[in-house]
Amino acid sequence: MSNIRKTIVSNCEKTFLLKNLAEFNRLDGRAFDEFRKVEIEFGSDWGCCFVSLGKTKVIAQVSCEIQQPKSSRPGEGILNLNVELNPIAAPHFEADRQSNEQVQLNRLLEKCLKDSKAIDLESLCIKNNEKVWAIRVDINVLNHEGNILDCASIAALAALAHFRRPDVTCDGEEFVIHSIKQKDPIPMVIHHYPVCITYSVFNSGLYILADPTLLEENVADAFLSIGLNAYKELCGLHLGGKADLSPEIIIQTANKAAARASSVVQQIKDAIEQNNEIRREQKDGFCRLANKRDPVELVEELSVYLDQWSTKKKKNKRKSKEPKDEQIEQEVKEPDITADIKPLVAGTAVLVPKENDDGDAIKVWDTSESEDDAVEFVELPHPKVETVDIADTDSEEEAVIVLNADQKTKKRKKRLT
Amino acid sequence: MAEQYKSLHPVKYYRDYLSHNIRPDGRVFDTFRPVILNTGSIDTADGSALSKLGQTTVVCGIKAELCKPKAESPNKGFVVPNLDLPPLCSPKFRPGPPSDQAQVLSQLINDIIENSQCIDLTDLCIFPDKLAWCLYIDFICLDFDGSVVDACIIALVGALKTVKLPFVDYDAALDNIQVNLENTRPLPVHSIPVSTTFAIFDDKIILADPTVEEENLCTGIIVIVLKDDELCCVHKPGGSPLSSDELLGCIEKSKKKVPLMRDLLKTALQDVG
């Protein structure tokens, strides 16, 4: 696989992320077991679905064709899943070449949806040993901001649940495929709804983050992917990377994931119902997306706020690292640290942990409660700039600007002699 | 001396010629190269033709095979055209899977066949939903010297006119196929498409029937396909912008080629048994 356009994660980013994790912060402000917002949109065709998980975006399309069944299973239809990592999603994805990542994604998704027998294949049979429906699910990844697997599994499931195949009448030799106008198309028979839920594992299970973003995915030691349905049945389990997790942690994570799975499945079902109602009036499909303004843009301002946040350095106090065995409830904050949670704008909240001793060290800013006030102008502190005159030396420069002159630890620029 | 000048400044070399209203091979801007058409010389194929447009040589071979029609269109056969640009024809093609250019031209030829309706797919059906003919039309370029699409289309029509499909007896109840190789019928060809390629040089000058050197230096290509008096394809994939008058002028020029091609085809076929 070509790595020519792959952006490597720098050591600074990695250390920054790990240090924040040690203080129970995630860079986008979520809790360790919080998932990003899922948005499901359907197109005007049956079986076309556009899903965004935070900024990761994926489009899935289901299509059907009549084929001869496999000789080993003459009475069953065929289901094909295909995930395409398009170059639009990330510059290092190559078109027409199956990378390892793509193969792994395809296999995990197949395990979750196909091997779990979620779709009833026997209902797809038209004529035993001669004609069956071959269903093909194509998933195209549009934007890669971490956790493609979850997004793809939700999209595939929603598309399959939304899809309707044409009605067919087969009496002896006569074989007729009815168009949509002649007879209503039939929905797919789905036994249960399995979704994949992915966690990123750091430091052999010390930190387990749900729904990792791109940076978290790249820095993590391993990833744990669990396929679950609404009935808390396990449909797939995958632990990949360099991590050694104890079985208890895996079981606990699976228990937490079960709650998430049922809420996602409910969201998919609601979205399909909603779409069925809208379809009768409008047939616009994805054109509705063109008018929406992405509210995730407002989270960008959060990073500007976080830039302002500063704490006094405490050299004496060392954060006590918890022993591995007691790392049972990751999401509960240490009882010593209190946090300040304030709503920012519609759909966004900010969490500012406070140090116990001196609350003044942290600037807690007043957040506007009004929903209209989306933009707040933040003044960044101007760095103190010192100019050193070195006109009397051999240097071609007349003056040298010293940055960060107020930091005592920064070495002064040596005078050129 | 001229050779060195040509390899050092090819564009300037061409510009000098074009300023005198003549091309390096002696033609004016609107003339196309002489065309040679040979039909029916390949016995192993069901239909064949070889066309030579100046130096550009294309062999077209048609093989007919029996197949089952698709469930969605039970009374239609299949036509599968494919253009192969092997390393033999030009140094810029390497061995391996079909290059992008070959794929694009194959698709263009497929579109031309569909748009001009020269083959009616229902003619290829033997028994609805059970048996139909599938025509594999293979083009092999032996010499790549520009205007490959033109050469392919002439070869295509020549080959189609020589295709003889055997009569097939099909017993639906017993699923018995009997092919009668002695008794053949010619394939009905409903129209004769004629294609002309133009190259836009320097955003201003339009040259008809470009050679490969002119194609490499040009800033745009236009392919116009006519069927009798109707247009069936005007393909201009990007390249220098043209005003609509200039485009219509190209269409007029390509119209003049149609009766000549028809006569050429008639003459070539009258000797074939």
Next chain:
Amino acid sequence: MEATKYRCNLDILSRPDGSVLFCEGKTTVIAGLYGPVEVKIQKAHIDKATVDCHYRPKSGLPGVEDRLYESFIRNTCETSLVAALFPRSAVLIMLQEMQNDKQLISCAVNAACMACLSSGIDMKFMFGAVTAFLTKDEELVLTPPIIDKDIKALFVIVFESTEGRILACHTEGCFSKEQFNQAVSICEAQCINVFKFFKQTLLDNK
């Protein structure tokens, strides 16, 4: 004549340098542009940027037909981008079909232009595409007829914004020269609306 309704949403994807979700009537295409980026040595040109285009259909693996669309859009973009400014680099244009209501090629070309504009890469001119349909009753319309069989011919013509000349052209079906001439003039008139829409979107998005 009923005009096609254009809608779009800029910067819908976070990874590409410029991206857009473009709706032409009901046809929807997502386009993304990366550029200038690193290029493979075999594909590098020493005097200009290598413009590459990838078109992905919604279902099924990309086939030979998509190669034709790719070469069409690639050549159009190459003419309009100032490729000479970025030697030994690549500009990648990616398109994903979302919904197809018979205006796919023109929607894809328009989306590609908007993606270029949204990314801020240097361009010589804007380009806009219009689709015209010739119905069985020999009438030229801009909105797609509902029944497929009613369409006798289809014209996709791409114009450039500075002088209004034809940049690219693609046709399907049979038609006469006069009908082609008529189609060109109708598309030219409609293309002015396309450019107005581009400019309006950019002003709204500041």
